[in-house]
Amino acid sequence: IKIPAFVRTMLLVGIPTKAALTGIVSFAVPLLLAERGVSKESIGQVLMSYAAIVLLVSHKVGPWVDRLGNSKTVLSLGNFIAGLALILLAIGLAMPQNWQTVVVMTLAMMMMGFSHGLINAPVVTHVVVSMAESQEPDSVIAATYRFLERFGHVSGSVLVGQLLIWFGAEHAMLVLAGFFVAACVLFTICGQ
Numbered sequence: 001i002k003i004p005a006f007v008r009t010m011l012l013v014g015i016p017t018k019a020a021l022t023g024i025v026s027f028a029v030p031l032l033l034a035e036r037g038v039s040k041e042s043i044g045q046v047l048m049s050y051a052a053i054v055l056l057v058s059h060k061v062g063p064w065v066d067r068l069g070n071s072k073t074v075l076s077l078g079n080f081i082a083g084l085a086l087i088l089l090a091i092g093l094a095m096p097q098n099w100q101t102v103v104v105m106t107l108a109m110m111m112m113g114f115s116h117g118l119i120n121a122p123v124v125t126h127v128v129v130s131m132a133e134s135q136e137p138d139s140v141i142a143a144t145y146r147f148l149e150r151f152g153h154v155s156g157s158v159l160v161g162q163l164l165i166w167f168g169a170e171h172a173m174l175v176l177a178g179f180f181v182a183a184c185v186l187f188t189i190c191g192q
Contacts, residue, residue, distance in 0.1 A: 005130035006141075009123065010148055012187040013075050016180065017119045018152025020082060023160030024089070024176070025050050025112060029105065032093060032169050042102050050109040050116075057117025071126035072187070078118035079184035085111035086177035090170045 025047065033043045065074050085108045092104030127145045128138045163172035 003131055003134060006127055006145065008187065008190055009075070009127050009130065010145060012183040013079060013119060014123055014145065014149035015152035015155075016183055017078070017082070017116055017123075018149050019156035019159060020112065020152075020176070020180075021116065021156065022153050023156030023158075024086070024173075025109065027157040028160050028164060028169075028172075029089070029109065033101070033105065036098055036101060038098050038102060046102060046106050046109050049106050050113040053110045053113030054117045054120065057114050058121045061118055061121040065122045065125070071122040071129070074118050074122050075126060076184050076188045078115045079180050079187060081111055081115035081118065083177045083180035083184065085109070085115060086173045086180060090173035090177070093170045093173065 030043050065071050088108035092101050095101040124142045128141050
């Protein structure tokens with residue numbers, strides 16, 4: 001935890017990604033769609049579009065990162081795309097017709113799935129590689145990182161729920177988008 005690269009990756013990539021999964025994908029999107037009267041089947045399809053893209057991208061991103069040779073770029077791109085997905089989500093919430101909302105939010109969830117696919121595959125490798133000079137075994141570094149990033153799972157719904165109360169749905173998504181874009185910039189320009 002004393003290594004800046006470890007903490008930076010955890011706070012700017014790992015925890016926010018897990019918080020977005022639980023707070024936005026699993027919590028906010030189904031509630032917001034149900035609140036608009038969207039059918040359960042459509043809500044399920046919106047959520048499954050996220051899961052399908054995560055699976056597809058996670059499977060392909062490993063070789064891409066190996067060719068690129070830079071996991072930091074891929075992680076930064078993942079954060080940036082998450083920000084764009086949240087902007088699209090806010091646009092979807094502003095649509096006047098439910099079918100328009102479902103279409104735009106499906107696209108937003110596919111973008112979010114793409115961003116999380118970019119992040120989920122290389123994040124542990126990035127942490128282990130960035131701590132190569134540490135005396136800890138790779139398995140300890142990876143296990144510690146995975147444990148600590150779970151704070152995002154725990155806090156995601158609470159944080160997003162509070163933002164929804166404070167700002168309303170559209171503005172909350174824009175605030176979160178701003179966070180992910182800022183995290184992308186900070187992660188890109190800071191350190192290793």
